Amino acid sequence: MTNYGLPFASLENDHLRLDYLTTTGPRIVGLYVSGADGNLLASTPEVHWETPHGEFYLRGGHRLWTAPEDPFYTCPEEGLRVTKDDEDVILSSPVDASGMKKEIAIRLEANRVHLWHRVTWHGERAVELAPWAITQLRLGGMAILPLSESGGLQPNRNLVLWPYTQIHDERLELHEDIVLLHGRKDERACKIGNRNDHGWVACALGDALFVKRFGIQEGKLTDLGCNVEAYVKDVCIELETLGSLETLNPGESVMHEEVWEVFPGQYPATLESARRIKMQLIQTNSNGA
Numbered sequence: 001m002t003n004y005g006l007p008f009a010s011l012e013n014d015h016l017r018l019d020y021l022t023t024t025g026p027r028i029v030g031l032y033v034s035g036a037d038g039n040l041l042a043s044t045p046e047v048h049w050e051t052p053h054g055e056f057y058l059r060g061g062h063r064l065w066t067a068p069e070d071p072f073y074t075c076p077e078e079g080l081r082v083t084k085d086d087e088d089v090i091l092s093s094p095v096d097a098s099g100m101k102k103e104i105a106i107r108l109e110a111n112r113v114h115l116w117h118r119v120t121w122h123g124e125r126a127v128e129l130a131p132w133a134i135t136q137l138r139l140g141g142m143a144i145l146p147l148s149e150s151g152g153l154q155p156n157r158n159l160v161l162w163p164y165t166q167i168h169d170e171r172l173e174l175h176e177d178i179v180l181l182h183g184r185k186d187e188r189a190c191k192i193g194n195r196n197d198h199g200w201v202a203c204a205l206g207d208a209l210f211v212k213r214f215g216i217q218e219g220k221l222t223d224l225g226c227n228v229e230a231y232v233k234d235v236c237i238e239l240e241t242l243g244s245l246e247t248l249n250p251g252e253s254v255m256h257e258e259v260w261e262v263f264p265g266q267y268p269a270t271l272e273s274a275r276r277i278k279m280q281l282i283q284t285n286s287n288g289a
Helices: 271-286
Strands: 008-012 016-021 028-033 043-051 054-060 062-067 081-084 089-092 100-109 112-121 127-137 142-146 172-174 178-182 190-194 200-204 206-214 228-232 237-242 246-248 253-267
Touching: 008 028, 008 100, 016 089, 016 100, 028 253, 062 100, 062 112, 112 127, 112 246, 127 206, 127 253, 142 228, 142 271, 178 190, 178 228, 178 271, 200 237, 200 271, 206 237, 237 253, 246 253
Parallel strands: none
Antiparallel strands: 008 016, 016 028, 043 054, 062 127, 081 089, 089 100, 100 112, 112 253, 127 237, 127 246, 142 178, 142 200, 172 178, 190 228, 200 206, 206 253, 228 237
């Protein structure tokens, strides 16, 4: 019996089961695919920290954040409202102590999860922010960040490193066509990001492949030009996508859409496997699927 320590409900079809919390969040805490073992998402019940507005509990799974990261906008998550219709479930937070309201709408379709993230600003003055969708996956996997092909004289690839990232970290692999980040537990954090023009980022989880697809926006990007980031430390490996920076006046919203695809099978954490996955996803894109 699944136990997240808090009330939850599920969406389910023949391919997937998705669990979400019903009293706090918005937060997706479970993702199960037929043909693979266990929850693909990470659970972090012991992780919490103090914020300017009270204690924040990480919970794990998938959450909606805003960038650039600022502790002021991290608030305790209470008072969630769940709305259902024929196809969608909408998880809506109240306006939090910082002035932010967050919503995630969810729809299952075969092996896909459609997610619409909305941030609405209720502060007194305009604010510039980007919507930031963070998915914490279980350790043991391998994040795959595709790079643009080499050639020509103009720069076409950027790699962004965080202050705690060590370039020689054994979990980080840099190749001409791909960046890999291995989900191995370590007390040191490692994070890397880039401008991704492929519209997808993936994680090979051994007996399943998790793919995030997103729209490529032309607006201003935060974090030195990143729309994709990957992070690993001691409890999870994260795949993160970001929308463009927007200036929101009080009452205005910004949206960010993702589509997850989940495939059971054999997806080892190797360079050869990552390159096969990249070619398969490029071919899928070119075929219009």
